[in-house]
Amino acid sequence: MFFLLRMAFWLSVVLILLPSGSTQRAQSPSEISASDAISAASATVADMRGFCARQPEACSVGSQVAVSLGYRAQAGAKMLYDFLTEKLSRRDAGSVVHTGSITKTAQDKSGQDGTSQNTLIPADLATPWRGPQARKDPKHSA
Numbered sequence: 192m193f194f195l196l197r198m199a200f201w202l203s204v205v206l207i208l209l210p211s212g213s214t215q216r217a218q219s220p221s222e223i224s225a226s227d228a229i230s231a232a233s234a235t236v237a238d239m240r241g242f243c244a245r246q247p248e249a250c251s252v253g254s255q256v257a258v259s260l261g262y263r264a265q266a267g268a269k270m271l272y273d274f275l276t277e278k279l280s281r282r283d284a285g286s287v288v289h290t291g292s293i294t295k296t297a298q299d300k301s302g303q304d305g306t307s308q309n310t311l312i313p314a315d316l317a318t319p320w321r322g323p324q325a326r327k328d329p330k331h332s333a
Contacts, residue, residue: 195264280309 207228243250 276308
């Protein structure tokens with residue numbers, strides 16, 4: 192959540208500091224210097240620091256809203272991640288689609304929800320070659 196707020200803040204700062212076209216300059220007769228903008232921004236930040244002291248109710252409600260939005264953003268990101276993982280695994284697997292189901296006993300032992308990432312290829316699942324078994328020859332036993 193705070194990452195999104197910081198990203199929005201810095202994106203707006205970059206957009207504000209980008210040079211404007213000549214048509215917009217003609218409409219804006221008063222020019223604001225960079226030092227005036229920085230001093231105004233620092234005054235705004237200083238004023239925002241004292242907001243919770245002046246308005247404690249609004250600050251507590253705002254923090255509850257921020258926590259709620261954070262949980263929703265986290266749930267939405269998890270849904271998006273699961274959706275994209277499922278779509279990409281189906282595309283990578285080609286025509287073979289694995290369900291990724293596991294038995295209840297394996298689920299209880301692993302503690303996971305039973306979803307599979309389907310990252311193994313058939314060569315990974317094949318039993319490795321072990322060579323011929325050594326014979327016990329009664330003549331050579333001591």
